[in-house]
Amino acid sequence: MTIPQAAPPRRIARFREEIDRAVASVLGGSTYILGQAVADFEAAFAASAGQPHGVGVASGTEALALALRALGIGPGDEVIAPALTFAGTAQAVLQCGALPRLVDVDPVTRCLDPARVAEAVGARTAAILPVHLFGHPADMPALMKIAEHHGLAVIEDCAQCHGASLAGRPLGSFGHAAAYSFYPTKNLGCVGDGGAILTRDAALADRLRALRHYGFAGPERVSRGLGFNARLDEIQAAILLVLLPHLEAGNAERRAIAARYRACLSLSGLGLPPEAPGHVYHQFAVTHPERDRLMRHLAEAGIGTAVHYAPGLHRHPAFREGATGPLPVTDALAATLLSLPIQPEVADEAPARVAQALRGFSL
Ligand SMILES: Cc1ncc(COP(=O)(O)O)c(C=O)c1O
The missing domain is CATH 3.40.640.10 (Type I PLP-dependent aspartate aminotransferase-like (Major domain))
Structure with missing residues (x-):
């Protein structure tokens, strides 16, 4: 499914x-x-x-x-x-x-x-x-x-x-x-x-x-x-x-799914999101240098993902005037971030399914 x-x-x-x-x-x-x-x-x-x-x-x-x-x-x-x-x-x-x-973001906290x-x-x-x-x-x-x-x-x-x-x-x-x-x-x-x-x-x-x-x-x-x-x-x-x-319980479910992703993906070669005690995992966004190929591979395995956010806002015509110069961290993240399913109502099986799909993916 x-x-x-x-x-x-x-x-x-x-x-x-x-x-x-x-x-x-x-x-x-x-x-x-x-x-x-x-x-x-x-x-x-x-x-x-x-x-x-x-x-x-x-x-x-x-x-x-x-x-x-x-x-x-x-x-x-x-x-x-x-x-x-x-x-x-x-x-x-x-x-x-x-x-x-x-301005640019921190590479760890994003x-x-x-x-x-x-x-x-x-x-x-x-x-x-x-x-x-x-x-x-x-x-x-x-x-x-x-x-x-x-x-x-x-x-x-x-x-x-x-x-x-x-x-x-x-x-x-x-x-x-x-x-x-x-x-x-x-x-x-x-x-x-x-x-x-x-x-x-x-x-x-x-x-x-x-x-x-x-x-x-x-x-x-x-x-x-x-x-x-x-x-x-x-x-x-x-x-x-x-x-x-139900917000607090939903956030606790998100944290539990995030913990399972960490356990399943720790050796996968993907960049994992930062941990923090008060984090509510609106997204579980991993990084991979070949993000688009990974996205296609997961789609073929029946796992929906999304890109948040590309390009960086400094590359949108509406906001170019306010860019403070080259923003290398934003550019690097925009090219590599991929959001996996984390919504509790859809993501219960996602950590195991993503880990399984990665076995057939050359990193
Ligand atoms: C970080 C951030 N800021 C602002 C907004 C704008 O919110 P809305 O879509 O309700 O206008 C969103 C989401 O949609 C968002 O994710």
Whole structure:
């Protein structure tokens, strides 16, 4: 049987009865936009990450863009971000009129390299945007030190790290704001687009609530400033409320599958992802110099894989202007990374099947 790289409908199927009841309750209710489900989910999600304020928005990209705007970042500003990430990270920076300054990543963590960040800080730098890529923590203590030294805002891109921590502290709680995506394949994913921002700053949360809702500051429909229609909707929030209590168990399953991959693949010649206690394995991304040949070989063996991310963002026409020079680590990873199946609903047999398939593959 073929193992897909990811299959969000299988997670929905696992919790289908509860989800059906939650959706029916929204359909039979009185409010489809910014009602009780969104408010309940914001409170529950913020509490789960140890943060006082949560603001549900339309997507992870909106979460980043609104957080940047709410922190006052705009035209003329530069935001330091990694070149190895999903395009949405840098699009959010462009969306608010700022320039994404793309720097290289650390070869082990695959996240922002603090040394490269320190070199890239200049007169226009307004913020640092670390991405906890694949669920592994970026080096937040080092990045916060740089940010504090230069008076920079820090927005954590938590699209791939729901439930993750660093030295016991939840990711997303280090910077000024944390942006989450609930795209269906995420560790916490809905059945469409969705996102949220978490913060400990009450005034920032108020600005975000206004920004996502036409600039309205309260129940009276008066625009106090710039605003968008960028809200999380009730149906997605109701589904997320069903899935949130299962996030921790899902992350534990991912860690268990990752441990089995390590055991099965330790002698395989593949480069294995870094280990960290708070890692939530949004992806289990290995490296191999002949990545494309390996991908084809695994596909022939009925194992779905995916490439995250190639090319590096500094090679996208939209982001070229902000590249800080040659980015050799990003280029090398973009050419060799391959994400194996890790979603608990599809990946149970994957470690053994991948190991078996590798026996017929000349490394
Ligand atoms: C690291 C990262 N940042 C931002 C995003 C954008 O999120 P969305 O697709 O919900 O806009 C994603 C995922 O999709 C992501 O993986």
